[in-house]
Amino acid sequence: MIALVDCNNFYASCERIFQPWLRKRPVLVLSSNDGCVIARSQEAKDLGIPMGAPIHTLTETVIKYEIYVCSSNFTLYADISKRVMSALGSFSPHIEVYSIDESFLNVDHHPQENLLAIGRQMRQSVLEWTDVPTGIGLGPTKTLAKIANRIAKKQKQHGGVFVINSAEEAREVLPSIAVEDVWGVGRQWSKKLKSVGIVSAYDLQQADDKLLRQKFNVVLLRTATELRGIPCLTMEEITPANKTIIASRSFGTQMTKEYDIEEAVASFATRAAEKLRKQGSLALYLSVFVRTNIFNKFQEQYSGGTTVALPIATAYTPALVEAARTGIHRIFRDGYSYKKAGIVLSGILPDTIHQQALFHKVNYQKEGGSMNAMDNVNAKYGKGTLRVGAIGTRKVWHPKLEKSSKNYTTRYEDILVVKA
DNA sequence: TCTGGGGTCCTAGGACCC
DNA sequence: TCTGGGGTCCTAGGACCC
Numbered sequence: 319m320i321a322l323v324d325c326n327n328f329y330a331s332c333e334r335i336f337q338p339w340l341r342k343r344p345v346l347v348l349s350s351n352d353g354c355v356i357a358r359s360q361e362a363k364d365l366g367i368p369m370g371a372p373i374h375t376l377t378e379t380v381i382k383y384e385i386y387v388c389s390s391n392f393t394l395y396a397d398i399s400k401r402v403m404s405a406l407g408s409f410s411p412h413i414e415v416y417s418i419d420e421s422f423l424n425v426d427h428h429p430q431e432n433l434l435a436i437g438r439q440m441r442q443s444v445l446e447w448t449d450v451p452t453g454i455g456l457g458p459t460k461t462l463a464k465i466a467n468r469i470a471k472k473q474k475q476h477g478g479v480f481v482i483n484s485a486e487e488a489r490e491v492l493p494s495i496a497v498e499d500v501w502g503v504g505r506q507w508s509k510k511l512k513s514v515g516i517v518s519a520y521d522l523q524q525a526d527d528k529l530l531r532q533k534f535n536v537v538l539l540r541t542a543t544e545l546r547g548i549p550c551l552t553m554e555e556i557t558p559a560n561k562t563i564i565a566s567r568s569f570g571t572q573m574t575k576e577y578d579i580e581e582a583v584a585s586f587a588t589r590a591a592e593k594l595r596k597q598g599s600l601a602l603y604l605s606v607f608v609r610t611n612i613f614n615k616f617q618e619q620y621s622g623g624t625t626v627a628l629p630i631a632t633a634y635t636p637a638l639v640e641a642a643r644t645g646i647h648r649i650f651r652d653g654y655s656y657k658k659a660g661i662v663l664s665g666i667l668p669d670t671i672h673q674q675a676l677f678h679k680v681n682y683q684k685e686g687g688s689m690n691a692m693d694n695v696n697a698k699y700g701k702g703t704l705r706v707g708a709i710g711t712r713k714v715w716h717p718k719l720e721k722s723s724k725n726y727t728t729r730y731e732d733i734l735v736v737k738a
Numbered sequence: 739t740c741t742g743g744g745g746t747c748c749t750a751g752g753a754c755c756c
Numbered sequence: 757t758c759t760g761g762g763g764t765c766c767t768a769g770g771a772c773c774c
Binding site for chain 1: 739740741742743744745746747748749
């Protein structure tokens with residue numbers, strides 16, 4: 319049996335922990351650049367505010383209902399997430415951290431008849447340890463655990479925990495679940511499924527394998543099989559290294575100067591390099607892209623991208639920054655107003671392999687040593703304490719961040735605020 | 739005026755090999 | 757006029773997830 323623990327309105331719940339006066343107020347958390355709504359408290363959901371709505375379309379609603387709107391604070395959310403997962407860890411040695419606010423737990427070592435009680439204990443523990451409310455669904459497969467989780471959250475009488483013990487029990491609840499609410503069924507497929515008469519999760523469970531394989535694909539067939547109580551998706555307790563690493567941002571203002579964009583991509587390359595080293599990898603390719611504001615219908619549009627092959631696989635920040643600037647020189651065109659840029663690292667290899675190039679000699683020890691030193695300094699004294707000069711100091715490209723909460727759990731000065 | 743960021747997997751088709 | 761069988765690798769595009 320698998321438990322799926324999912325934090326309720328996670329970012330909004332994090333914001334409330336250290337600002338308890340927000341508890342009854344509707345809360346919205348915005349995306350980078352303070353653009354779209356990416357998290358809503360229950361009160362905000364009840365007001366009918368959709369996920370992803372651009373905040374500038376909600377000005378009146380925000381004033382009318384005194385909605386608290388804030389920028390996102392991922393430093394805080396990541397730290398709270400760690401604490402939630404740590405609380406859950408005491409219930410099972412087999413835990414897969416699926417996303418910042420979700421975990422799968424194997425609970426096979428708990429007796430079947432106690433599962434509801436175990437779920438309630440988990441919920442209580444997380445609440446006590448972190449003040450974050452959760453919904454918990456248990457089922458024989460991940461997909462059924464997801465369904466159980468949905469029921470736990472939607473039907474208040476269950477107190478946030480719901481168990482689907484078997485495929486037979488699933489058969490009773492699946493007719494009430496719309497097919498688009500099944501994990502793995504998105505917009506496109508639900509449309510297509512409905513066109514062949516598959517409307518509910520039950521219909522999908524009962525659907526003909528051949529039809530699913532022929533008209534759809536093997537991924538959807540697996541989903542249907544999981545609904546029958548046969549596991550197709552295994553627990554992945556060890557997070558595999560990412561195969562691509564992306565760092566991109568929309569700019570706070572539109573930019574026209576090449577050297578400003580160079581500073582931005584130097585910063586992206588730095589961040590990507592940090593992620594790369596953290597997972598113990600090297601990259602062979604660095605792609606760069608830029609684009610104008612796609613929402614502005616009156617502006618001439620341009621979007622460009624290019625891939626720079628690195629002479630050898632590397633995680634050395636200066637080498638990646640240099641590649642990013644090379645890329646920008648290739649694709650930058652004068653006369654446009656740029657709104658977004660980013661870099662993508664690919665050709666990811668483990669850093670235990672050091673294949674040399676014929677004409678490009680590298681002192682791995684020296685490079686590795688300096689990166690190590692830089693990472694240590696930045697861990698101790700804060701991000702960007704030590705950085706390459708190409709990033710600059712003017713921050714002209716930085717996204718908007720008008721109202722971010724404090725880093726109550728990770729930054730010394732902010733922790734003092736909490737204590738006070 | 740204002741519209742996010744970061745990932746994965748599968749499939750089909752083309753190019754190539756023997 | 758007739759024209760095999762069995763593979764791999766790469767890429768672009770489409771679907772999905774949070």
